[in-house]
Amino acid sequence: MKKLALGAATVLALGTFAVITNQAEAATQTLQSLAAANGRYFGSATDNPELSDTAYTAILGGGEFGQTTPGNAMKWDSTEPAQNSFSYAKGDAVVSFAQAHDMKVRGHTLLWHNQLPGWVAQLPAAQVxxxxxxxxxxxxxxxxxxxxxWDVVNEPFNDDGTFRTTSPFYAAMGSDYIADAFRTARAADPDAKLYINDYNTDGQGAKADAMYNLVKTLKAQGVPIDGVGFQAHLAIQYGFPTNMQANLQRFADLGVDVAITELDVRMVLPRDSAKDATQATYYTNVVKACVAVTRCVGITIWDYTDKYSWIPGVFSGQGAALPWDDSLARKPTAYNAIATALGGVAESPSPTKSTSPPPTGACSATYRIVGSWPGGFQGEVTVTGKSAWTATWTFANGQTISQLWGGTVTQSGSSVTVAPASWNSTPPATFGFLASWNNSTNAIPAVTCS
Known part of the structure; x- marks a missing residue:
């Protein structure tokens, strides 16, 4: 795993929070390293269009995550769009990225009633x-x-715990299709762990009971099922799942692994501090439930950033569901909740940063390192107090900006000048960038604005 190293210099505050200042902690503490210390993985889903976003992939592959799940690349409509004509380019791209960044891959999904090419529904029942x-x-x-x-079978149940009879597989074979799918997957890949995966089974209730009874039956029949995936698509406007830890434990007691496979915590927009606090509590509860259950092997968030979240496109007026915002900046409350629940050290309020507003007509700027890796890092600057601003600073250790968003950059040697993008001129205005560096110390420069 690639480690994050923030360098020796203390990172300046952004808002009321500051990044961890202890160099040893900063060099080793990532969500993945914290999870690994608990014998688990911490991962993020991804999708093919996102792999062309270098700012995004710098974080995805930068050490925070030890596992990834392709959101769509391995589903039936991607892998077999025409009968017996297979296409693996998208899935292979995700696997290649993961291998290059020391990340495990969870296969998702072999069988689902959604995202099927039209020819499957047109098959006679005898051919299914x-x-x-x-x-x-x-x-x-x-x-x-x-x-x-592998998520071998995905979402076999309705919310009331009945089987999805509209599934073409259930319609043709009844519930026997599930056992057959697992046996077929085991024959094809004897070494992969085989999971059944569903949503709204995170806490105890009718759907979770149906899943429990199914897994118990499959185990009694000798079906090669190794685990149960709990998607955990949560929302703060609804209650937290009932007895999540006890629910995970009862499945583990059947002799299977359990995993949190698609975690996000959405809210009704706009976002505010109270909603952030509730969201943080939900993240804390999920992570603690997993850590408390020995056979809970890991946690995957359903992508790490609001920029690529599926939530706004499905739930109108909702979003802000993930620990990174749509500018790829970490949200201190959500990130801290996960890190501390895994046993890490939280970002803490800065005791020295002045909260006094700048004089009228003046501006101020704060600089922080969002994350770093050998030879590169992601930085972020926030300007307050003045419109039509220009930010300038001088790098001390050979840093070179390769990409910047939210503004236009000019770099001459170590001197950097950034002017705002047209949509980003009204403070508070934040811009971010990727940069390389070639020294053992990634010092924090003083930023001025005018």
Whole structure:
């Protein structure tokens, strides 16, 4: 795993929070390293369009995450768009990125009633089983040795705990399709962990009971099921799932692993401090529940940034569900909640940063390092107090900006000048950048604005 190293200099405050200043902690504390210390992984989903966003991938592959799940690249409509015609380019791209950044890959998903190409629904019932087995065999064989686990069957239940009878697989085979899918997957990839995965099963209730009874039955029948995935798509306007830890434990007691597979915590917009606090509590509760259950093997957030969250496109007026905002900046409350629940040290309020407003007509600027890795880092500057601003600073250790968003950069040697983008001139205005550095100390420069 690549480690984050913030350098020896203390990072200046952003708002009322400051990044951890102890160099040893900063050099080793990432969500993945904290999870690993608990014998677990911490991951983020991703998707192919996002892999062209270098600012995004710098964080995804920069050490915070030890695992990734392709959101869409391995689903049936991507891998077998026409019958017996397989396409793996998208899935291979995610796997290649993960391998290059020392991340495990969770396969998602071999069988789901959604995102099926039209030809599947048009099959006569007598042909569905053969097509299903052929699909699972081909896909699992292609990714054999490249994924550590598969969501073999995804979302088999309605919210009341009844089976989804509209699924073409259930319609053709009844609930027997589930056992057949697991046996077929095991034959294709004997080493991958095989999971069943669903939402609204995180706490105790009718749907969780149905899943529990199904897993118990599958185990009694000798079906090769290794784990249960709990998606944990939560919302602060609803109550936290009932007895989550006890619910995870009862599944583990059946002799299977459990995992939090698609975690996010949405809210009704606009976001405010009270909602952030409730969201942080939800994140804390989920992580603590997983850590408390020995067979809870890891946690995956459903992408790490609001920039690429699925929530706004599905739940109108809702969002802000993830620990990084849509500018790829960490949200201190959400991030701290996860880090401290994993046993880490939180970002703490700065005791020295003045909260007095700048004089009328003046401006001030704060600089922070969002994350770093060998040879590079992501920085962020926030300007307050004046519109039509220009920010300037001088790097001390050979840093070179390679990409900047929210403004226009001019760099001459070590001197940097940034003018705002047209949409980003009204303070508080924040811009971010990626940069390389070639010295053992990534010093924090003093930023001025005018």
């Amino acid at each position: 089983q053969a097509a299903m087995e052929n699909h699972i065999t081909n896909v699992a064989t292609h990714f054999k040795g490249k994924v550590f686990a």
